Amino acid sequence: MAFIISRSSRSFLTSALNYSPKLLSLNHIRYASNNHRPMMLMDLPRIVYPNLFYTIRNFFSRIIINGYFDSTFAIKPFSDGARQALTIVSRLIGNNQFDDLSGLVTQQKNYENLTSEQKQKIPVDESEIVFSYPYLIGMIMDEQTNSRLVEITIIFHILKDRNAYHEEMIHAKGDSITNWTAAMKKMRDNIVVCNYKFLRDMSKNAKDDSWIISGLNHWSPSEYEQQ
Template sequence: MNLKNGFSSFPKNLIVLSNSIRFFNSSKSNYKHCFLFKSQKILNTNKSYLKNLICSSYSTEPDKNKIPQNIRLPPLMNFPRVMWPSIPKALKNTILSYFIIKPYMDLDFDLGEVVLGSKKAVDVVSKKLSSGEDLGQLVTDDIIPVLQSRVSIMSVAQKELLAIDEKDIYFSFPYQVGIIFNENESNPKRFVEILMVHHSLKGLNEMRERGEEIPMNIGVIPEYRNKICVANYRFIKEFTKGIQDDWTINSLNHFNPADELDGE
């Protein structure tokens, strides 16, 4: 399968190296702070009243993208949830991408193209997860049983929440770029891992076709609150000299920031 802008295809075989990279999970605190900043009054409203507000709509027309407030999306993997960029990591990502990976590992490497290609990958993989299709070479073999097990116990409504349309993604960024070296073998290998974060709003493309745009205070508007999804996808590619490889997903997760807030 061809994925434009940096993800031409997925490998048939990929040796996945274990690593000790830890990602700083600031999703709960940052999202809560965002809500407090936007509307202290709404957060102080009791939870039962707030949950009733979630299902309200400003339109009298049926909304096929409307999501009931009682549907929560369980985690796909035990993987740290990341929602916002980190300035120190962004600086490190730039240094690694353009001063190490590009000159010494791959002259054609372009982090911007990787970001665009990852959006297409999220579209394809999330829809296959939602429909129960075979993930094939899109993800590493070790995570397929985990994903299948988690999706198999989801309700129909929860599976529908998994599907993300590329055109519904409104904010994307590489959270962390990492280089992995394996010097324990006679044939040393090197890999690059990139953790991508994508924010999407179900039905966004249709809104834009109607001439509408996302409100700045989207997080506190009940109409949109349960339509927001944050997807964390970590990609890996082997850059060993003489090896032709492609990007593959070795970890992923979807979550709704509203669920994070309600869980506190």
């Protein structure tokens, strides 16, 4: 299943996702000494923060897209749609609804290897998104076929049950440093980073102007810090 952003409606629809088996490999996942398997859905680079060089490069990429590929493209409506896609896809994965996600057999195996606690962190509500940023706008151009593909990688920072942490931090201020530190650690352990890649064919004769998810990953930074 894929989630497609339509240029006309800016809403996400359902279709077929095509994932590369290469991206689904578990060969490069590191494990902690206690055999704990870190939370990871796909073997993609773990991206946490914006990159200044890419931010500058993205500015010029957007100029090229608007000037030569799609004059109506704007990053704000795209980002809004990407947030919708994150919430819809993550809920399906978190609910183990792989019948609605055709072609994700390998990813289902990855999901089944997660602990129950990790699985609970997969579904994302839009209110839990505390940060999102277009990390990289990449363009793939083939002069022989005259094809123009655009792939945008988005970073999402998720804080599960953020309102509960807000109350906990307020009460912890009046307590001992130990309680405050424990509250901070609990909050840190429940931060999830999501990296989503969106792909669109912007060739002149492209029949579909929709965005599809070409890769995704949910992972917990605290699990890798402990390794």
